[in-house]
Every structure is written in structure tokens, then in C-alpha cells.
Amino acid sequence: MATGRTHRPATRSRGIPEATVARLPLYLRALTALSERSVPTVSSEELAAAAGVNSAKLRKDFSYLGSYGTRGVGYDVEYLVYQISRELGLTQDWPVVIVGIGNLGAALANYGGFASRGFRVAALIDADPAMAGKPVAGIPVQHTDDLEKIIKDNGVSIGVIATPAGAAQQVCDRLVAAGVTSILNFAPTVLSVPDGVDVRKVDLSIELQILAFHEQRKAGEEAASDGAGPAAVTREEPARSADQGPDGDVPAVMPA
Numbered sequence: 001m002a003t004g005r006t007h008r009p010a011t012r013s014r015g016i017p018e019a020t021v022a023r024l025p026l027y028l029r030a031l032t033a034l035s036e037r038s039v040p041t042v043s044s045e046e047l048a049a050a051a052g053v054n055s056a057k058l059r060k061d062f063s064y065l066g067s068y069g070t071r072g073v074g075y076d077v078e079y080l081v082y083q084i085s086r087e088l089g090l091t092q093d094w095p096v097v098i099v100g101i102g103n104l105g106a107a108l109a110n111y112g113g114f115a116s117r118g119f120r121v122a123a124l125i126d127a128d129p130a131m132a133g134k135p136v137a138g139i140p141v142q143h144t145d146d147l148e149k150i151i152k153d154n155g156v157s158i159g160v161i162a163t164p165a166g167a168a169q170q171v172c173d174r175l176v177a178a179g180v181t182s183i184l185n186f187a188p189t190v191l192s193v194p195d196g197v198d199v200r201k202v203d204l205s206i207e208l209q210i211l212a213f214h215e216q217r218k219a220g221e222e223a224a225s226d227g228a229g230p231a232a233v234t235r236e237e238p239a240r241s242a243d244q245g246p247d248g249d250v251p252a253v254m255p256a
Contacts, residue, residue, distance in 0.1 A: 015064075016064045016065075016087070017064070020060075020061045020064055021088075023051070023053060023057075023061055024061070024084050024087060024088055025088065026051040026053070027047065027051050027058070027061070027080070027084055028081065028084045028085065028088070028090075029051070030047055030050035030051045031047070031080050031081045031084070032081060033050070034047075034050075034077045035078060039077055040076070040077060041073055041074045041075060041076055042075055042077055043074040044058050044062075044069060044074065044075070046074075047074075047075065062075070062080075065084070065087060067079075067080065067083055085118070088118075089118070090117055090118035091118065092118065093120055094119045094120065094157070094158055095122035095154045095155060095156045095157075095158070096114070096119050096120065096121055096122060096156065096158045096159070096160060097122055097123045097124070097147075097150060097154070097156050097159050097175075098121060098123075098124050098125070098159075098160040099125045099126070099144070099147070099159060099160065099161050099162065099163060099171050099175070100125075100127075100161060100162035100163035100164075100167070100171070100186075100187075101124050101125070101126040101131055101136055101141050101162075102126075102163075104162045104186055105124070105136075105162035105163075106137075108160060108162060108186075109121060109124055109136045109137040109139065110136070119158070121137070121139060122150075122154040122156055123142055123150045123154060123156075124136055124137075124140075124141045124142065125141070125142050125144055125146075125147055125150065126141050126142075126143070126144065127163075127167065129143060131143075144171070144174075147171075147174055147175070147178060148174065148177070148178040151175070151178035151179055152178065152179070156179075156180060157179065157180055157182060158180065158182045159180040159182070159183050160183075160184045160186070161183060161184070161185045161186060161187050161191075162186045162187065163187050164187065165187050165188045165189040167187075168185065168187035168189050168191060169191060169192065172191045172192075172193065172199075176197055181196060182197070182198045182199075182200075183197065183198070184199075184200050184202065185199055185200065185201045186202050186204075188205060
């Protein structure tokens with residue numbers, strides 16, 4: 001079976017915008033749900049609504065894939081599932097290592113959605129000697145001393161960092177030196193990586209802060225509609241747009 005080290009998706013070489021690439025998993029999730037219900041075709045409007053985007057954007061995104069649908073019929077669900085999966089590189093086996101097997105790392109290891117989406121958890125790695133050999137999700141945890149050998153033996157190009165913030169950069173450096181070229185970072189810190197290495201950052205605390213912002217804004221609107229004036233705020237900060245994070249940049253899963 002092919003591994004992630006020798007086969008890489010061609011989205012960049014084909015000129016597909018990063019914003020479109022970021023939406024492809026949303027389309028794939030919606031299409032997979034339709035496929036599981038044996039729905040043969042779907043209109044752009046229906047699929048756009050299921051994916052949470054507008055239909056014009058969806059049609060533009062699909063044009064980059066060379067898929068335009070059939071007037072009056074829509075898109076073939078099974079073909080689109082295959083087409084998007086192929087574009088994302090999910091028609092091959094991608095071995096993944098998870099470093100940091102605390103509560104979050106263990107939860108990720110137990111997540112059942114990896115295998116069905118083309119990802120195989122090849123190894124679990126932790127710095128705690130007491131964790132070595134203990135099975136998590138049926139996989140024995142290995143010590144970080146063996147990280148480089150594990151990466152080489154399993155042909156890993158994707159690493160997941162779920163360590164405390166203080167250890168994340170060192171782990172990142174070792175992963176990159178061992179040949180990992182894509183990293184999913186759950187540690188609450190920004191990683192520095194060389195050119196050619198892709199990092200995606202998942203910061204749950206930022207997501208909660210964004211939700212708190214929206215809750216505060218809704219409370220203020222409700223108070224204003226009741227004639228009570230704007231809700232009190234605890235900090236004097238300029239208002240930010242709804243799609244900005246605490247530092248003014250777009251939040252959610254984003255490049256570190």
C-alpha cells in the first residue's frame with residue numbers, strides 16, 4: 001500500500017486556492033453523509049447548504065476540480081466523493097504519529113474517524129517512561145527517545161503534537177529533522193518551522209474566546225433592544241469583526 005512519504009497531493013501544483021482546499025473537507029463530509037443514505041445526485045444548492053457555504057462559491061470551488069455537474073440533474077455524489085478524496089490525498093494510506101499521550105493525545109488516538117478518512121495511526125509517542133509499553137487504543141506507547149527511528153521505520157510524513165506548550169517546539173524540531181513535513185499542532189503555542197513544512201494549529205481556548213465574544217455581543221444587542229443600553233464590558237478593547245481572534249487574525253484551524 002502506498003504511504004504518505006512517497007505520494008503527495010497535487011493541489012498546489014494544480015493551482016487550487018488554499019481557501020478552496022480548506023472547504024474540500026466540508027464538501028466531503030456532506031457528500032459522505034449523502035452517500036451513506038444512498039442519495040445518487042445532489043444539487044449545488046443542497047450541497048452548499050449542507051456544507052455551510054453559498055452555492056456560487058461551491059460551484060467555483062468545484063470548477064478547480066474540473067467538475068461542473070449536469071444542468072437539471074446536479075452532481076453525482078459517488079463521483080464527487082472519489083474526486084475530492086483523490087484531490088485531498090485520501091485514496092492512499094497516510095501513517096500518522098501522535099506525540100504527547102495525555103488526555104488529549106489519548107482521545108485523538110481513540111478517535112475512530114482517522115482510518116475511514118485515509119489516516120493510520122502508526123505510533124503513539126510520549127516522554128514519560130512510565131507510559132512506555134502501555135496500550136492506548138490498542139497501540140503500545142513508545143518513548144520519545146525512539147522518535148526518529150519510529151518516523152523512519154513507518155515512513156511518516158504527518159505528525160500530531162499534543163504535548164504541553166513548553167515541549168512543543170522541541171518535539172516539532174525533532175519531527176522535522178526526522179523527515180515529517182506536515183504537522184497538526186494542538187499545543188497552545190506557535191511553532192517555528194522551515195520552508196516546506198506545513199503546520200495547522202488547533203487552539204480550543206481561542207475557539208472558546210471567540211464564542212464568548214459572540215455571546216457578549218448578543219447580550220449587548222438584547223440589552224439594547226430592551227432599552228437598557230449596551231451591555232457592560234470588562235475590558236476596554238476595540239471591537240473586532242466576527243471572524244477575528246484575540247490578536248486580530250482569523251481563528252479556528254489555521255496555519256501556525
